[in-house]
Amino acid sequence: MKKNTLIILTVILLLSATVHARTDIAAFCYHQVEPSASGKFSLTLEKFKNQLDYLKKRNYKSLNSEELLAAISTSSATIENQVVITFDDGFKTVYDYAFPAMQEAGFKGIVCVYPSFIGSRLAMTWQQLKELIKAGWSVECHSMSHTNLSSLHEDPAREKAFLQHEIVAARQIIESKLGNRVKLMVWPYGVYTQNTIQTIKDADFAGAMTVDGGANYKGISPYMIKRQVIYNTDDMDKFLMRFGMAALPLTDQHPQPGQVVEQLATFSCKIANLSDYSPEKYVLNAKTTGKKVSFSFDQANRTLTASVASNFAPGNYFIDIYLRDKKTGVTAQNGWLFTVAGENKPVGY
Template identity: 30%
Template structure:
């Protein structure tokens, strides 16, 4: 079985993982040049690309005792209700890209919602809640699971969500640890997953989240060569242009986090990752 966050018995892979293995600390960051226009900060209710934005990342929206990757849908709804009540705007990754590269302003209280792996409960549990609140989101999908694994999304589910403001992007073919692959193998999984999704969706796939948050110097060359515009890590923190387009931070959301911790990460751009 491929070593990604899949479960036959729900905790077979994740039971030995802790938060520090899922959410990386800021050990080492590579930077890539990003177009930098006027370094404007906050102007009225808009912000420009000198500011950071929280990119939340989830995995499964379901419940399993002791599994921090699986967030009950009631808890997810509470978090989405908080975003709605506090007038947050959810951005697509295209909007985020144009914010970073072209300095297109976005609302001051902007947030990006992402999911890793492509679990079926993203469709069954998260998608109805996102539609209810009118929120955008993005799912990074392991393409080898599509139409083949019962706990993962089907091509029809992906197409339906794609037509309803849910971005469908790459998480490689087999949840590959890019850090352990040579350049040619990295290019293959990056291109194969991208092209597979494009055939299903009939639209360009431009973004990727690195499995395990792992990458190296070859990865940074490979993702650009494969035609991706941005890539996301698991380094804990808000995202900004200084991190580089291919090494962007994200904000991990765990079932171990209570509502106060969710709010702290959402409202504090310099929050510290807990040990």
């Protein structure tokens, strides 16, 4: 290849990179990173490094909690190629393998820890967490004992004491051990209810991280930060698919995010920005955890209504709405969680 051709190609590449700069923020939820991965939530160091490499080559900047909260606030400057890399639970493998790889790539992360795990055989020590903070990382609260926080929703008095312990007392321990300021609550299993959200608002948390699908955007509620979970079995294509999910702002969700309902077979939401819907332009889809749904979209009021054949059994469920733009090939996603009252089984993060 001639030198001139190479220069022209480089310029084209740089231009296209500028044109496609992302204005929404994908956040990843990792758990473990190890030389040889074991388990659903453990990633090989090789895969992890390849993913970081992909982001680094495209000039992505990683955000800690403070920067993320600033970026999604309505008064933020323009968002451009920013990403959030989080690690749930506080495994030692994050310190041993992910941290050096992140340092090498120039990234900082957010670790979400629960005090009853820290210092145990498989976990980081408080001292190691302090080192991460020194390197620009954030350490946030992932409850006291990693329990399903929707499990006591049927007993208000017990629930209140339970949430104070799992959320407020857990944060106090983290802050006193690390001397940091915990800003975010990170729901175990991604499970939240309207009561858990109220608890963190009353306790002056600045926001919360979910595992609801989609990307974050300027103006999204800081209590509804979305993350894509990365699994052991994800190959590069799967990673890029999760990373590529664009933001899809929704309003008027029924049930509302975190709502506890007695029974449910129908859900709906408004896709307010979707003014030009047609099946020729877009592919619309709705999904829930473990249930097949059929849906319709009413163009006049931009409302999607979906139903399942039989009522949801008691438990926690994710709803996901997808919108693929046929012209650009980009899929936008917005997920949220609700609970059907009764005995709860964790959904599995």
